Amino acid sequence: MLRTHTCGELRLSDASTTVTLSGWVQTIRDKGGVLWIDLRDRYGITQLILEEGVTAADLFATARTLGREFVLQATGQVVERKSKNPNIPTGDVEVRVSALTVLNPAKLPPFLIEDETDGGDDLRMKYRYLDLRRNPVRRNLELRHRMAQQTRLYMDGQQFIEVETPVLIKSTPEGARDFVVPSRMNPGEFYALPQSPQTFKQLLMVSGFDRYYQIVKCFRDEDLRADRQPEFTQIDCEMSFVEQEDILQMFEGLVRHLFKAVKGIDLASVPRMTYADAMRLYGSDKPDTRFGMEFAELKAVHQSGTFDTVDLTSGKGFGVFDSAEIVVGINAPGCASYTRKQLDELTEWIKRPQIGAKGLIYVRYNEDGSLKSSVDKFYTESELKAWAERFGAKPGDLMLIISGDAAKARKQLNELRLEMGTRLGLRDPNVFSTLWVLDFPLLEYGEEEERWFAMHHPFTSPKPEDIPLLETDPGAVRANAYDLVINGTEVGGGSIRIFNRDLQARMFSLLGFSDEEAKAQFGFLMDAFEFGAPPHGGIAFGFDRLCSLFGGADSIRDFIAFPKNNSGRDVMIDSPSTIADKQLDELKIRTVV
């Protein structure tokens, strides 16, 4: 080794020993004939010292020519520092350099290799290998490593077997767009990259593997938003002879283990909520439960649930509410003092095209107990008081109300709720709130395509008691499907699977597959169900997302070593790129750009 120690391990107890370190020049201070060099590696920073008149003259001269990020090998004696640095573990000592080799010089980096850098996104992506030197980015990947380790530790302990499933598989029409790979040995044919190992993990259950997991790359050729990557990583799991409750407990266990082992947090048990309640109370199937601000409805008539159904708005002459399917709002605690300007700004915010609300009604519950709203023309103070009661509002609070089509209004109010949560500082990335969302609908209707789509995927089992509705009222069929939500982000989702050929065939038929298409695409799976398939179910976690959550960050990009930009491009290696005509010829394909 070109070192005896790393830059993170020397302590006072090493004083007077001679050591050799290797690493990068973080900083150089040159003052009064003394040179201090902070030498950095993955493990830490150690201070080197050279003194004019004490250090050999040529060595001192060499040291003065060094620049930031030069790679050095330095040998010297460990000595106690005069002025100690309590901020770093090696801060009690320094190394008095007696020999120095420049292993590699370095050009000036295009941005500062510091915790706070001056480099913009594009520059840091192009020189990703330099950005990875920065402590925060390196720590993210170290966190990711620990997350993977601890995931494996837990899964191995529960008798799961890690099995690698293939990357070159078959393109299927259902779901997102596949990346495809032309086959040279089978001209005109293509492999596809897996969007998930779904069918393979189910086949492993048919094979009797009983408990499977894999931390595995998956691929989706979708238009990229800021926080999506064409390749991403899943913790993919499947179990046999289980019911939904078994899976919830097993993977609640995983999440609790990760929080304990990686963050030192004792997580309370994960609360549960039905999809229907999540939509009603938060307008979202992935509510951020770090804060309350649940929806209150002033008009709704619910068929089930515990909600008050008395209509508090109709027939008072306010046509907007009278004609609305729903009148729904949130109570922002302590916000009665919002100025007119702030309220106008909030109204503009929710009317932006991205959100698209038509307007925003407010009711101020003043500290003195009086109520003041933007609909005072239509509602008396005592009527507003009844609203306040339904909102659970207290003096000092501000009620924000929208109305219209139920699905749209809830979606819009969800955005407003999150925005208010952010503005009120209720969404601390270092506070964690988990939630199981259960009883998802099996199907959702695609208005454009005029057909039903699987909400999770076509292999999800309907709840047995809802199976009779499959053909008569498909939209009412609930699935044995579940999502794990943390801080408003879906980090995992799964379901109990269909394991019966006939039910699977009915499902494909509902989704508009002809028998032939179903057979061509998924015949192998339906065949497998006839050779003794056990009841089974599973879950998959978005590993990039889980890591970014644990890291208290918004974006997954900094938890991926070499991410792509929003055009699916790796700007560092300049990929994708054109390929040689010879390659195209061998593959028997042509580009038609």
Place this chain on the structure above:
Amino acid sequence: MLRTHTCGELRLSDASTTVTLSGWVQTIRDKGGVLWIDLRDRYGITQLILEEGVTAADLFATARTLGREFVLQATGQVVERKSKNPNIPTGDVEVRVSALTVLNPAKLPPFLIEDETDGGDDLRMKYRYLDLRRNPVRRNLELRHRMAQQTRLYMDGQQFIEVETPVLIKSTPEGARDFVVPSRMNPGEFYALPQSPQTFKQLLMVSGFDRYYQIVKCFRDEDLRADRQPEFTQIDCEMSFVEQEDILQMFEGLVRHLFKAVKGIDLASVPRMTYADAMRLYGSDKPDTRFGMEFAELKAVHQSGTFDTVDLTSGKGFGVFDSAEIVVGINAPGCASYTRKQLDELTEWIKRPQIGAKGLIYVRYNEDGSLKSSVDKFYTESELKAWAERFGAKPGDLMLIISGDAAKARKQLNELRLEMGTRLGLRDPNVFSTLWVLDFPLLEYGEEEERWFAMHHPFTSPKPEDIPLLETDPGAVRANAYDLVINGTEVGGGSIRIFNRDLQARMFSLLGFSDEEAKAQFGFLMDAFEFGAPPHGGIAFGFDRLCSLFGGADSIRDFIAFPKNNSGRDVMIDSPSTIADKQLDELKIRTVV
């Protein structure tokens, strides 16, 4: 859970408790009004018992309708068996069934789900999910899981960080053929799937990650031999601030750990041999050292090495030897009794087109001390005795000799040596012999292409002392490259890397890259070398191969859950396949078959 216990865990101490098991029907015996069902899952087999007159009549009737591979849930009391089965851990007990649910019936499998099956390769590939139920195949994948676990345990303990590198990368002209992926967002451009994460792991070293590893899928679009797969798995590793010796020790440590932890074998330290010696003594850069039979040369004049250089063959009138560049043989111990027929057969064997030797000379060293050869016309018995001395032959042995062009003859004799080793039972798959092969040539000449090729890859560092020869005598330059060989199979290979821009540029130039091409393909790496690249090196192990070796098997296929056949086809899912015109249109490509 649909069970209280697995089929592998009940013992006599569980007697009289009521349990529920779930699993597959392995066998049913129906004799004298008693039904015994062997119920199987991943964990073992438990015997169920039902008795006419004792078991409820409808239950007994149901049980009689069951078939092999039906999936059952059975509840009953654990009782001590009358006739115990000492061959299985659950053999002391059986479960007296009181309730039985058929979770799924099963059609008759197309082949026997037994350790020894009657299914052919094609059938087992098509129904891979059934083949995976068989104990030997399941055990292979369990072994693979343990291998991965223990690899991670060792690497984590040595402070390696597992970092995921991208799968969608850039096509490069050097090396094997790439699989490519058309980019929809960048029409006319393609990603490539990695043949290895080589450049990324080197960039991680430039980033200061210091120690990286990954168990990672890699891809090569090559014509498939029996034992190659288009996608395969590597244990990929890289370290900074190291010299070759550090890497040898670190990964000898890994291999010893794996043998100890997975096989319970205390491996002796791994011997080392130069490439030159391996070629001279075994005619192979991956000699099987489970047995000796080293080459003896009767004519060779070596410039270095310890070999005897006296020519024992020339000038005796045997033109074949006189005109040959080399006369080289092996000594087959105890084979003097080979009949003429056997020797003829061996001669025919080595003359087959796959091997292509022109002939085979033999010398029998009879038990009585006399010598009898196929060249008695030209050589006296005392001359043959001198040969025997050089061979280290003893009475009872058989010397087998070929001659001709040195490179060809060595290659042919390597085949013969392996064949004789097999025939003599010297290649027990449960005996392990390891070897480091060192000092590989940096380059090899491609006669057809009339240029030099990198023997490992273009990033391999020449030995510093050989750098001056790069332009004057490229073929003589040795690399800091090493292979780990076990039982004649290369299981790992790596090198110390170039970390200097100029040297890397010289290397590309030697390989026939123009400056422009080098920059376009690997500019990012050469740029990175200018921003402070540390000395580094690494290694990659073929994980599939390593697993098959540990499993004592020849083929890697049974250590891969879902392998492809020799046409790169997954016959189970029928992939590759044609894709929809819409997909081609979106990708802006066309097939031209």
